[in-house]
Amino acid sequence: MLFRNIRYFIREGFSNLARNRLMTIASITSVMAALVILGMFLLIILNVNHMAYQVESQLELKAFLKDGLTEEEINKIGEEIKSIDGVSSVVFESKEQALEKFKKQLGEKSYLLEGLEKDNPLPQSYIIKVKDANLIKNVADDIKGIKGIEQVSYGQDVVEKLLAIIRVVRIAGLAIISILFVISIVIISNTIKLGVFARRREINIMKYIGATDWFIRWPFLIEGVVLGLLGALLSVAVLALMYGYTLDYVSNRLVVFDLLPLSAIIKDMALYFAVIGALIGAVGSGLSIKRFLNV
Structure with a gap:
């Protein structure tokens, strides 16, 4: 039925x-x-x-290191950054790598940087990416408190806007x-x-x-x-x-x-x-x- x-x-x-x-x-x-x-x-x-x-996935922080740090101190800073809540990746950038990147950015005008290889003024740094873009300010504040960090940059005003x-x-x-x-x-x-x-x-x-x-x-x-x-x-x-x-x-x-x-x-x-x-x-x-x- x-x-x-x-x-x-x-x-x-x-x-x-x-x-x-x-x-x-x-x-x-x-x-x-x-x-x-x-x-x-x-x-x-x-x-x-x-x-x-x-x-958001392209946003990153750059933590510049003070001059005169030993390799052990640099590695320790890297481990401290990795342990911060919200950090997804940490990549070390040496003075030489920073100079090469700067040359690529200048393109045809890279000749302006010739001769800086021996006395490189660019600082060593850690490039940090976060799991959530909204955590970027908190992560930056935590990194600033680590001993051996000279400066943290992430374009605060632009990122917040x-x-x-x-x-x-x-x-x-x-x-x-x-x-x-x-x-x-x-x-x-x-x-x-x-x-x-x-x-x-x-x-x-x-x-x-x-x-x-x-x-x-x-x-x-x-x-x-x-x-x-x-x-x-x-x-x-x-x-x-x-x-x-x-x-x-x-x-x-x-x-x-x-x-x-x-x-x-x-x-x-x-x-x-x-x-x-x-x-x-x-x-x-x-x-x-x-x-x-x-x-």
Whole structure:
């Protein structure tokens, strides 16, 4: 009996889609449009977050050592820095390495540094990276307290402003995504409601002949899930085409940053959008039919 009912609900759900083609197309288009807009902002936020992560991963401190330290003292300082909470890597840079790096930075004007090999004025240092960019100030303060450290540099003003901008972008992104998600639910629910309203007489007749609320409700819920899934899958296809084109266009023009590859996000997006679309379709149908069940 249960299996027969399930077959009936599924058959009726798909029959309703076929009988009401215009509302079916309108609902699918509504779901697709809402999720495309949501997906566009989601892709922007994901890439901004990815760029922010790239910037954060490149942030580093430079701890300059005092002159005259023995090798044992230098190694001891390195061990103390490694033991600081939040430090992810510590690399020693000798005077010679610092001079070579400076020459590379000067490029064609590296000849200005000729003759400094014998009397190198550049200090030895440790280059430190942290696990979390927000810990950079605390780590710098801890390093300053180590005996043998001359100075710690990490561009404090620039780094703090950069981290503040990154925080604002992430918070604003979450707020925009949340607002668009709510708007999508409202738009899709109202579109489905129009379809249910057009068949209110059919619902009333079923109620009068003794059909239970859930017997009436199930075909509409299945119909809503199918509409949501179809709209979600179409939106993912549209977003994949748009993002693929954007990726080809922008990647050749961005020198500093890399965009997220399509393969890294499309599978998760398809799964999440399918779940969101099905959920919104089911909820939209359930809420829309509720008022017509109170006969």
